[in-house]
Amino acid sequence: MTRAIQFAADQYRLPQDEVVVKSHHTDTNTGLTHVYLRQLHHGEEISNANMNVNIGPDGSILSYGSIFLNAPSGQHPITDTETSSEAELGFISAEVNPLDAVYTVLTHLGHPPKANRGGSSFLGNASTTRDRNFGNKPGSDRLAGPSPSHVFHRIPGTLGETQALRTHIISPSGDLEAVWEISVRTPNDWVNGHVSRRTGQLIALVSWKSHATYHVFPLGYGSPLAGTRSRLHDNQFEKAINETRGNNVYAQADVAGDGNWAAKKRPSGGGNRVFDFPVDLAKHPTGYQDAAVVNLFYWTNMAHDDNNFDKGGKRSDAMIAMAQSGDKTNNSSFYCPPDGVHPMMKIDPYTRTNPKRDGDFDSDLIIHEYSHGVTTRLTGGADNSNCLAVGEAKGLGEGWSDFFALLFKLKASDTRFTNYPIGAYASGSSEGIRSKLYSTSDEMNPHRYSYLNYPAWWEEHLAGEVWATMLYEVLWNVVEAAGFESNLNQVASVKGNVLMFKYILGGLKIQPCAPTFLTARDALVQAEEAIDGGKYRCAIWRGFAKRGLGTRATNALGIRINSYAVPSGCDI
Numbered sequence: 001m002t003r004a005i006q007f008a009a010d011q012y013r014l015p016q017d018e019v020v021v022k023s024h025h026t027d028t029n030t031g032l033t034h035v036y037l038r039q040l041h042h043g044e045e046i047s048n049a050n051m052n053v054n055i056g057p058d059g060s061i062l063s064y065g066s067i068f069l070n071a072p073s074g075q076h077p078i079t080d081t082e083t084s085s086e087a088e089l090g091f092i093s094a095e096v097n098p099l100d101a102v103y104t105v106l107t108h109l110g111h112p113p114k115a116n117r118g119g120s121s122f123l124g125n126a127s128t129t130r131d132r133n134f135g136n137k138p139g140s141d142r143l144a145g146p147s148p149s150h151v152f153h154r155i156p157g158t159l160g161e162t163q164a165l166r167t168h169i170i171s172p173s174g175d176l177e178a179v180w181e182i183s184v185r186t187p188n189d190w191v192n193g194h195v196s197r198r199t200g201q202l203i204a205l206v207s208w209k210s211h212a213t214y215h216v217f218p219l220g221y222g223s224p225l226a227g228t229r230s231r232l233h234d235n236q237f238e239k240a241i242n243e244t245r246g247n248n249v250y251a252q253a254d255v256a257g258d259g260n261w262a263a264k265k266r267p268s269g270g271g272n273r274v275f276d277f278p279v280d281l282a283k284h285p286t287g288y289q290d291a292a293v294v295n296l297f298y299w300t301n302m303a304h305d306d307n308n309f310d311k312g313g314k315r316s317d318a319m320i321a322m323a324q325s326g327d328k329t330n331n332s333s334f335y336c337p338p339d340g341v342h343p344m345m346k347i348d349p350y351t352r353t354n355p356k357r358d359g360d361f362d363s364d365l366i367i368h369e370y371s372h373g374v375t376t377r378l379t380g381g382a383d384n385s386n387c388l389a390v391g392e393a394k395g396l397g398e399g400w401s402d403f404f405a406l407l408f409k410l411k412a413s414d415t416r417f418t419n420y421p422i423g424a425y426a427s428g429s430s431e432g433i434r435s436k437l438y439s440t441s442d443e444m445n446p447h448r449y450s451y452l453n454y455p456a457w458w459e460e461h462l463a464g465e466v467w468a469t470m471l472y473e474v475l476w477n478v479v480e481a482a483g484f485e486s487n488l489n490q491v492a493s494v495k496g497n498v499l500m501f502k503y504i505l506g507g508l509k510i511q512p513c514a515p516t517f518l519t520a521r522d523a524l525v526q527a528e529e530a531i532d533g534g535k536y537r538c539a540i541w542r543g544f545a546k547r548g549l550g551t552r553a554t555n556a557l558g559i560r561i562n563s564y565a566v567p568s569g570c571d572i
């Protein structure tokens, strides 16, 4: 920890007390320790100044990624509206009121509070807690930030607490701007907005919601298309108490779409925990609501177990899983706030078929959404939910989610010539919901790195297809070299699909906040090096190179150039 702080301070010529550890984690698979840091300015966090330092078992620093600013005394210009003398005196009354900042964010989201703006008048029955200190426990390795905060309760049109933190943000021009960092949840979104304390302008807005608006839809192997339902005497249900509620997941239907999970009635399995409910797929989904909730509970618990060889998350915060969510159709979404707050998954009914189909029976959608939580929390550390929110990083997030859905449904009889859709059941189409099937065939799926140069491919699900296609190529190279494991939960297995799972989880922790295709590729290569010492290095590079992300691939000012080159010694 101290080593990482020292390293960051040296690199950027900062005093050590202007660097804090947001979270840290030692990975038992790779043996690497990951320390996630944030830069301070006058003792307040710079929200997007993140640095991750990867430290080897011998204490050496293997790699790091950062968007820290050099010390203000250095060459980097910093403009700041708040002089240090003002801050020291606490004389900052000229700044924008935090409630006005909340108002600005809500207005941008299309939820302007109805009452008059101005000071606290729009708050209605809201109450406030002033200047609460968050998480900065003295002597606890300086985890989390020191920013004082305002907490508002019951603001009309919001759910739960609304927080305002006094932070800074690096603007696109590289200047430092003093902001209110607002975290607010509405019925349809959950956002982290940055409003200038100087001008009141909204500078940045990140949604903690990942969603897939499925154009068509899939069928996974965990769907009615895969055959009849089996009555599972599975240990997943031993985790249920006597309803679909356990340590990891609370599952319930939300036909009203109001998100009020705590008040919903959950299906009961009785004292013997038999969760066996009838399904008649000829009916409207509400006709088999309990069975849908049980299926969702089963799959989310299974996904949780299979991610258990990763211990990235640090606090207990069960996921809220909403089946048959009534606020939308043909959609699934995942809300991922920082670790310690319940994440929420919503799965909707799908209307492309008659009768409608229930996404809760399509394991592709469930694994896809669940994986958003995994990738968001592991990238940039568990205390930062903003690292896969924009640009290529957002596309990578969609790509991993599709890839994990593929990894879960792979069978021992599959080969590199097996093609897979995503979401075939819910969509009612064997093509699934993506533009192409996942395939190692160039004719079936020609996706290349350079596709990201086209504005249409900036849409995150399309960018995600490119990434997941690359990972599918890498997967088959590794599986052909190392074999296939039928039980993905076999942590000790050295078969290719389990290794690929470990490499990806390792890479998520190695890569910087806001990764790109290039840095995510490099992190995966580093994870393999840490786990298997380069044994499958060439298998990985050949997979990426086939799709244009070879060793000489570049992205100069948004112009991506394909490379089909592999490191020397990796040519076939």
Ligand SMILES: [Zn+2]
Binding pocket: 210, 211, 212, 368, 369, 372, 397, 398, 401
């Ligand atoms: Zn998604």
